[in-house]
Amino acid sequence: xxxxxxxxxxxxxxxxxxxxxxxxxxxxxxxxxxxxxxxxxxxxxxxxxxxxxxxxxxxxxxxxxxxxxxxxxxxxxxxxxxxxxxxxxxxxxxxxxxxxxxxxxxxxxxxxxxxxxxxxxxxxxxxxxxxxxxxxxxxxxxxxxxxxxxxxxxxxxxxxxxxxxxxxxxxxxxxxxxxxxxxxxxxxxxxxxxxxxxxxxxxxxxxxxxxxxxxxxxxxxxxxxxxxxxxxxxxxxxxxxxxxxxxxxxxxxxxxxxxxxxxxxxxxxxxxxxxxxxxxxxxxxxxxxx
Amino acid sequence: xxxxxxxxxxxxxxxxxxxxxxxxxxxxxxxxxxxxxxxxxxxxxxxxxxxxxxxxxxxxxxxxxxxxxxxxxxxxxxxxxxxxxxxxxxxxxxxxxxxxxxxxxxxxxxxxxxxxxxxxxxxxxxxxxxxxxxxxxxxxxxxxxxxxxxxxxxxxxxxxxxxxxxxxxxxxxxxxxxxxxxxxxxxxxxxxxxxxxxxxxxxxxxxxxxxxxxxxxxxxxxxxxxxxxxxxxxxxxxxxxxxxxxxxxxxxxxxxxxxxxxxxxxxxxxxxxxxxxxxxxxxxxxxxxxxx
Numbered sequence: 001x002x003x004x005x006x007x008x009x010x011x012x013x014x015x016x017x018x019x020x021x022x023x024x025x026x027x028x029x030x031x032x033x034x035x036x037x038x039x040x041x042x043x044x045x046x047x048x049x050x051x052x053x054x055x056x057x058x059x060x061x062x063x064x065x066x067x068x069x070x071x072x073x074x075x076x077x078x079x080x081x082x083x084x085x086x087x088x089x090x091x092x093x094x095x096x097x098x099x100x101x102x103x104x105x106x107x108x109x110x111x112x113x114x115x116x117x118x119x120x121x122x123x124x125x126x127x128x129x130x131x132x133x134x135x136x137x138x139x140x141x142x143x144x145x146x147x148x149x150x151x152x153x154x155x156x157x158x159x160x161x162x163x164x165x166x167x168x169x170x171x172x173x174x175x176x177x178x179x180x181x182x183x184x185x186x187x188x189x190x191x192x193x194x195x196x197x198x199x200x201x202x203x204x205x206x207x208x209x210x211x212x213x214x215x216x217x218x219x220x221x222x223x224x225x226x227x228x229x230x231x232x233x234x235x236x237x238x239x240x241x242x243x244x245x246x247x248x249x250x251x252x253x254x255x256x257x258x259x260x261x262x263x264x265x266x267x268x269x270x271x272x273x274x275x276x277x278x279x280x281x282x283x284x285x286x287x288x289x290x
Numbered sequence: 291x292x293x294x295x296x297x298x299x300x301x302x303x304x305x306x307x308x309x310x311x312x313x314x315x316x317x318x319x320x321x322x323x324x325x326x327x328x329x330x331x332x333x334x335x336x337x338x339x340x341x342x343x344x345x346x347x348x349x350x351x352x353x354x355x356x357x358x359x360x361x362x363x364x365x366x367x368x369x370x371x372x373x374x375x376x377x378x379x380x381x382x383x384x385x386x387x388x389x390x391x392x393x394x395x396x397x398x399x400x401x402x403x404x405x406x407x408x409x410x411x412x413x414x415x416x417x418x419x420x421x422x423x424x425x426x427x428x429x430x431x432x433x434x435x436x437x438x439x440x441x442x443x444x445x446x447x448x449x450x451x452x453x454x455x456x457x458x459x460x461x462x463x464x465x466x467x468x469x470x471x472x473x474x475x476x477x478x479x480x481x482x483x484x485x486x487x488x489x490x491x492x493x494x495x496x497x498x499x500x501x502x503x504x505x506x507x508x509x510x511x512x513x514x515x516x517x518x519x520x521x522x523x524x525x526x527x528x529x530x531x532x533x534x535x536x537x538x539x540x541x542x543x544x545x546x547x548x549x550x551x552x553x554x555x556x557x558x559x560x561x562x563x564x565x566x567x568x569x570x571x572x573x574x575x576x577x578x579x580x581x582x
Contacts, residue, residue: 058464059480132500141456141503142485223493226486227463237485247489251349251465253375258465 030270037267040064040260049264055229055239057248057258064261066244066268072146072225072232073215073241073272079150080157080214085207087154088161089196092203095162096169097191115159123223126152131224138235144226146238152220157210164209168202169195204284208277215273218242241269339556340368347374347381347394350467351543354414354576355394361572362563369556382408385546391557393546396471407549413564414543414578417510417532418472421495421517425502428452430521433538437476439505442483447503458485460497460506472507475539491577507539509577532579543578 041049044064052065091111095104130151135143172195180190196203218240226237227247239247245262252259345355352375359371376384378395385393386406399410420436422428428450431439438444439457448454461484462469468491473479485504488494491512498504499516506517510527513519519527522538531537545561547553553561563569570580 056464056480058470127496128500135501142458142501144486144497222489227489228484228487239487247463247487248465250489251463251467253349253377 033263033267033270036260036263038264040257040264041267043257044261044264049261050268053231055244057252057261062257064257066241066265068229068231069239069241069244069265070268070272072238073269075146075232076149076153076221076238076240077211077214077276079146080153081207081211083150083154084157084161084210084214088158088206088210089165089203091158092162092165092169092206093191093196096166097187097195111159111162114155115163119156119217119220120223122152122156123220126220126224140235142226142237144224144237145235146225146232147234149221149225149238149240152224153214153217156217156220157214160209160213161203161206164206165199165203168199168206171202172198201285204281207284208280211276211280212273215269215276216242218246222246241265241272245269338368339366339559341370341554341556343369343371343392343554343557343560344390345371345373345381345392345394345560346376346384346390347546348378348396348467348543349375349465350396350416350471351394352467354543354573354578357572357576358564358569359560361569362560366556366559369560371560382546385548388548391547391553392561395544395546396467396541397474398542398544399546403546408546409549411545411547411561411565412542412581413545413569414573414580415532415540416471416543416578417527417529417537417540418468418475418507419510419513419519419527420505420507420522420539421498421513421519422505423498423502424516424518426452426455426505426518428520430524432523433476436522436539437478440473440476440478440483441481455503457505458501458503459483460486460488460494460501460504462491462494462507463487463489468507468509471541472539475541510579511574511577529579533581540579 044052049064049066050070051067052063053067054063054065055068056063091107095107095111099107126148131143131148133143134140134145134148134151138147176194176198177190180194181187185193221240222243225240225243227239227243228237229239229244230236232238245265248258249262252262343359345359352373355373359373363369363371373394374384374390378397381390381393382395382399382403383393384390386403386408393408395410396416399408404410420431426447428447431450435444435450439450440459442457442459444450445457446454447457459482461472461482464487466489473482486497488497491508494506494508495512495514495517498506505520510529510532513527521527525531525537527537527539532540545564547561552558565582567582570582573580
């Protein structure tokens with residue numbers, strides 16, 4: 001009896017420690033980001049750093065303004081969601097409610113495969129196929145621009161939105177739909193007026209996940225966006241927050257202001273993703289309570 | 291269900307195999323074999339050395355010195371060669387005030403630096419090739435034209451004898467040695483109107499190959515036939531034209547040491563190794579032109 005109790009207690013401790021590992025990781029990362037990111041922000045000045053429009057990290061008179069990166073990341077995410085959300089949610093509706101089982105069995109693995117493709121492959125295909133196509137379609141001198149990045153990100157956020165939304169749609173109790181049908185609504189009316197609102201929180205979770213992926217993606221956008229620190233424009237070469245860190249990190253000398261500023265960009269990105277999660281969650285879920 | 295899983299796995303395997311095939315980098319393979327052969331020859335000649343060799347300076351030289359010190363330390367396990375990439379001027383200053391055994395510079399020493407009692411020894415040359423898309427009809431550019439193309443003063447290829455098409459400059463990210471080299475030799479520091487800033491030589495080559503309007507700069511050793519190299523002031527870039535000085539877009543990689551003062555045994559051994567024929571292959575593999 002005593003042995004049983006002590007095993008119980010030990011196992012409890014094991015589970016507790018496992019739970020603590022992820023919390024400790026989050027706490028350590030947060031502390032480190034603040035510790036590594038703050039010095040440069042203080043040195044440069046928060047206003048100059050966040051609202052400065054010129055980034056010249058290695059010039060003889062360097063300037064460290066990251067507003068172009070912030071705005072590019074915002075536009076990149078918004079653009080990807082404008083394309084990705086309608087396509088993703090409607091695909092989820094199709095898979096969960098409308099598709100004949102055989103067709104769904106074909107589409108679903110394709111979506112899962114889409115999620116498994118490494119981002120560098122998206123970048124490679126974007127660079128070789130999409131960038132020249134954008135260049136030709138819009139008669140630009142170079143196809144590496146914000147639009148190309150948005151198109152790549154839109155494809156990349158699809159699997160997140162589709163799989164989470166589909167699960168939520170499937171979890172809607174059939175009684176809701178049966179009641180709607182019983183009142184004389186058509187199946188399409190039922191899906192969009194009953195099932196989708198009922199699955200709202202799941203769909204929101206999918207969109208938040210997608211937004212996080214769009215903001216956090218570095219490799220694929222680095223290969224198609226051109227990486228010049230311009231203020232964002234649909235057909236301009238742009239640099240995202242993520243690529244700003246990734247592209248200069250390898251050559252920045254230890255202890256230099258440039259390297260510290262890159263950590264500061266990381267901190268801004270970190271805060272930025274937290275804010276987006278929080279905003280989207282509160283904004284999109286508010287309707288639920290009404 | 292089983293069939294589907296099998297298919298998925300088969301697809302994954304094919305993709306993985308493709309990736310491995312693409313990723314197999316030739317340069318690392320040659321570096322490592324070169325490293326081991328030189329290591330074995332050096333082992334026979336050098337006695338048991340130990341201690342530290344402090345080097346530092348130009349960020350552009352880091353890759354070459356990295357390859358050299360790796361091979362050197364493999365042959366002399368007791369020696370620890372460090373490299374601190376702080377910039378050419380800092381490297382030269384370090385050698386002058388004795389904080390570094392050897393200072394590394396990617397430019398010739400200035401008069402006032404030599405007057406501080408420093409000696410310069412060029413151990414390698416760095417040639418930077420100007421490449422354009424294969425569809426571009428431009429064959430030759432002068433240094434001045436290259437500078438104007440880079441700063442955006444010339445915006446159409448027809449102004450330099452090419453087709454009627456806009457000019458797109460594809461370059462490297464801030465901090466890159468090739469970028470620093472190109473901008474300082476052509477005289478366009480911090481003034482370049484980049485359309486794309488990419489993080490590797492391969493990406494620049496791919497970008498230029500994909501865009502008929504593009505031109506870019508890459509280190510000489512990495513040019514392949516996916517792009518077209520233009521001649522500069524009538525001289526084609528090659529190992530010979532870089533060595534004899536007729537190709538303009540080049541710079542020396544220089545050791546700065548104190549004149550008339552002896553290096554420590556291990557620093558002298560490293561210095562000799564870097565200038566020896568054993569090191570030539572390593573220097574070439576790292577993208578520079580060796581002197582011997």
